Amino acid sequence: MIEVKDLHKSYGRQGKVNALNSISFTVDDGEIFGVIGPDGAGKSSLFRILASLILPDSGSAIMNGHDVVKDYRKIRQIIGYMPGRFSLYQDLSVEENLVFFATLFNTTVEENYHLIKDIYQQIEPFKKRRAGALSGGMKQKLALSCALIHKPEILILDEPTTGVDPVSRKEFWDMLGRLKEQGITILVSTAYMDEASRCDRIALIREGEFIANDTPQGIIDDYPEILWAVEGTGMSALLGELRAHDKVKSSFAFGDKIHITVEKSLQTEELKRYLANKKFNDVRIAPIAPTVEDCFMALTS
Numbered sequence: 001m002i003e004v005k006d007l008h009k010s011y012g013r014q015g016k017v018n019a020l021n022s023i024s025f026t027v028d029d030g031e032i033f034g035v036i037g038p039d040g041a042g043k044s045s046l047f048r049i050l051a052s053l054i055l056p057d058s059g060s061a062i063m064n065g066h067d068v069v070k071d072y073r074k075i076r077q078i079i080g081y082m083p084g085r086f087s088l089y090q091d092l093s094v095e096e097n098l099v100f101f102a103t104l105f106n107t108t109v110e111e112n113y114h115l116i117k118d119i120y121q122q123i124e125p126f127k128k129r130r131a132g133a134l135s136g137g138m139k140q141k142l143a144l145s146c147a148l149i150h151k152p153e154i155l156i157l158d159e160p161t162t163g164v165d166p167v168s169r170k171e172f173w174d175m176l177g178r179l180k181e182q183g184i185t186i187l188v189s190t191a192y193m194d195e196a197s198r199c200d201r202i203a204l205i206r207e208g209e210f211i212a213n214d215t216p217q218g219i220i221d222d223y224p225e226i227l228w229a230v231e232g233t234g235m236s237a238l239l240g241e242l243r244a245h246d247k248v249k250s251s252f253a254f255g256d257k258i259h260i261t262v263e264k265s266l267q268t269e270e271l272k273r274y275l276a277n278k279k280f281n282d283v284r285i286a287p288i289a290p291t292v293e294d295c296f297m298a299l300t301s
């Protein structure tokens with residue numbers, strides 16, 4: 001279990017950059033807990049504290065009964081940490097990287113092969129290749145294998161899928177699901193809101209604060225707005241006209257559609273007429289169910 005209480009972290013002289021501001025949460029054993037938010041929100045700072053790599057200014061974090069500050073040696077044994085930026089030795093081969101990490105933890109690849117088999121088998125044909133010459137998806141599989149080789153109780157994965165193609169991203173999340181089934185507690189951060197649904201619980205983080213912490217469905221159920229999707233040609237001009245309408249509360253581009261929140265009194269036909277007057281004749285407007293990204297936008301606007 002992970003128990004984080006009132007964690008604060010700032011950087012620079014006189015604490016000029018406030019990276020974390022009173023973060024508290026718990027993660028149950030065998031749970032996948034996602035921390036979701038944009039760049040600079042504080043995800044890496046939080047994960048580095050939990051991995052015992054940097055110190056918090058105040059507050060506490062207990063991982064399976066061990067304090068990240070006082071018991072840092074024990075923490076490093078029980079966690080597997082995959083940092084955001086590629087952590088492996090580029091000039092060592094796939095196999096050499098794995099052996100290196102196993103040796104660091106006084107174990108062997110053979111001893112814990114069963115833990116990584118599923119993942120490692122996919123890169124094993126390239127085991128003589130330099131890590132630096134692997135594709136993004138393969139690097140990520142090797143990094144996860146290295147983070148798992150000492151049989152950690154808790155995995156801390158900092159933006160593991162950033163820059164990875166959609167197929168590899170899906171495969172990666174499938175693997176996390178299987179690790180969870182083996183009882184490993186997983187803390188994972190991401191800037192991709194679509195990955196939220198793969199977590200048991202998520203925290204939305206913004207400017208060093210958790211602005212929501214619930215199951216993905218719980219966060220969606222709390223969405224307070226009326227949400228419509230608008231489709232048409234000339235997206236940026238359309239966005240401008242929507243923003244100018246006094247009953248449109250917010251609007252943002254979402255793939256090839258525009259998501260808008262509106263006042264209760266606005267009808268879709270009324271908005272269609274307004275847009276037709278502005279020479280947008282082919283516009284489609286439909287009420288839609290919110291995604292986690294819509295919730296994030298509503299909470300931050």
Ligand SMILES: Nc1ncnc2c1ncn2[C@@H]1O[C@H](COP(=O)(O)OP(=O)(O)OP(=O)(O)O)[C@@H](O)[C@H]1O
Binds near residue numbers: 040042
């Ligand atoms: N070593 C540091 N010195 C000064 N400021 C820092 C340092 N590390 C992080 N920050 C600042 O703290 C804030 C939180 O950064 P952090 O890296 O924790 O966020 P993040 O959500 O992981 O974003 P990213 O994905 O961009 O790393 C940002 O404003 C960042 O610029």
